[in-house]
Amino acid sequence: MTPSESQHVLVTGGSGFIGSHLVDHLLDLGHRVDVVDDLSTGRLSNLETALADHPQRLRFVRSDLSEWLVGAGADLRFDAIYHLAAAVGVKLVVDDPISTIETNIVQTSAILDYVRSHGTPLFIASTSEVYGKSDSIPFHEESDITFGPTSRSRWSYACSKAIDEYLGLAHAKRYGTPLVIARFFNTVGPRQLGKYGMVLPSFVHAALSGRTIQVYGDGEQSRCFCDVRDIVPILPRLLAEEQCHGRVFNLGNDQSITINDLARLVCDTLGSKSEIEKIPYEEAYAPGFEDLVARVPDLSRVREVLDFVPSHPLVQTIQDLAQVADIRDDHS
Numbered sequence: 001m002t003p004s005e006s007q008h009v010l011v012t013g014g015s016g017f018i019g020s021h022l023v024d025h026l027l028d029l030g031h032r033v034d035v036v037d038d039l040s041t042g043r044l045s046n047l048e049t050a051l052a053d054h055p056q057r058l059r060f061v062r063s064d065l066s067e068w069l070v071g072a073g074a075d076l077r078f079d080a081i082y083h084l085a086a087a088v089g090v091k092l093v094v095d096d097p098i099s100t101i102e103t104n105i106v107q108t109s110a111i112l113d114y115v116r117s118h119g120t121p122l123f124i125a126s127t128s129e130v131y132g133k134s135d136s137i138p139f140h141e142e143s144d145i146t147f148g149p150t151s152r153s154r155w156s157y158a159c160s161k162a163i164d165e166y167l168g169l170a171h172a173k174r175y176g177t178p179l180v181i182a183r184f185f186n187t188v189g190p191r192q193l194g195k196y197g198m199v200l201p202s203f204v205h206a207a208l209s210g211r212t213i214q215v216y217g218d219g220e221q222s223r224c225f226c227d228v229r230d231i232v233p234i235l236p237r238l239l240a241e242e243q244c245h246g247r248v249f250n251l252g253n254d255q256s257i258t259i260n261d262l263a264r265l266v267c268d269t270l271g272s273k274s275e276i277e278k279i280p281y282e283e284a285y286a287p288g289f290e291d292l293v294a295r296v297p298d299l300s301r302v303r304e305v306l307d308f309v310p311s312h313p314l315v316q317t318i319q320d321l322a323q324v325a326d327i328r329d330d331h332s
């Protein structure tokens, strides 16, 4: 099936930040979309406009995914499934590693069992965190990965997502499941919240409200930020390409910026007079918190298959994020 043929698709975690943008895009393509989300970090307001504009083509179910799959019935069929439901965000992960590990592994295992019996093409959202503390920049999909010790709960998110990848690839190999895995690097844009530890919305929120911008560590660590609106159109295209099935792809921007420069860019873009303050990691997260100096994707693999060039400049993303009124309620 090509991405332009009308489909009935399922988006798990579809009321979250990335999921809701994907829902908008799939509706724009003319598809019928079901969303299953337990609203643990997602918000129904992310789908408000889509639900009002497409009452016949968008259905929202509030449920834990694995529980919903048990009751969904064997007859329920989809042309494609996008699995984004997960426990996400450094703060959430450090604060509650048990639910992070259980959510990420249990939900992915459940959706893989479902597609195994239905043969549905499946997209799985993974993360650049799976590269762990590797310093072999840029990160290539076949690079080695290095995690910190299990006593540091921060790595539980990376490990749980790596297990998801192993599970997915094993299903693809053993059962021929047509699936694609993408490792998202820092993805940003409207609707993202800072309260789970996401840096850009936290900075924008602080700058808008005139509060001090808190930079963790020395601020010289760098990241690559990609606008969510550059990411979501690629997902149906990857899933539609048979040559992509059973493979992992980096997805993000390869232009990096230090966190200090990001803080200054947010202030300059929004005309904010907020102060910028450095906070040690152990104060921000937990004693012994480990961070990476740099994280840059090698995009050659995805570019062998698709013409992927992010087009939203970071300044525009910052402006659009600031336009979203509810960022003022984001108590980050």
Ligand SMILES: NC(=O)c1ccc[n+]([C@@H]2O[C@H](COP(=O)([O-])OP(=O)(O)OC[C@H]3O[C@@H](n4cnc5c(N)ncnc54)[C@H](O)[C@@H]3O)[C@@H](O)[C@H]2O)c1
Residues within 6 Å of the ligand: 012, 013, 014, 015, 016, 017, 018, 019, 036, 037, 038, 039, 040, 041, 042, 043, 063, 064, 065, 066, 083, 084, 085, 086, 087, 088, 103, 107, 125, 126, 127, 128, 183, 184, 185, 186, 187, 188
């Ligand atoms: N935002 C990023 O920069 C980034 C980077 C790398 C990977 N990712 C991955 O992208 C995906 C989406 O992330 P996001 O940034 O939109 O986060 P998000 O928290 O906004 O979205 C996750 C969604 O999953 C839902 N959810 C969680 N557990 C569930 C369950 N048991 N059943 C049903 N729904 C459940 C949440 O309510 C939320 O709506 C995740 O898989 C995440 O690991 C995101």
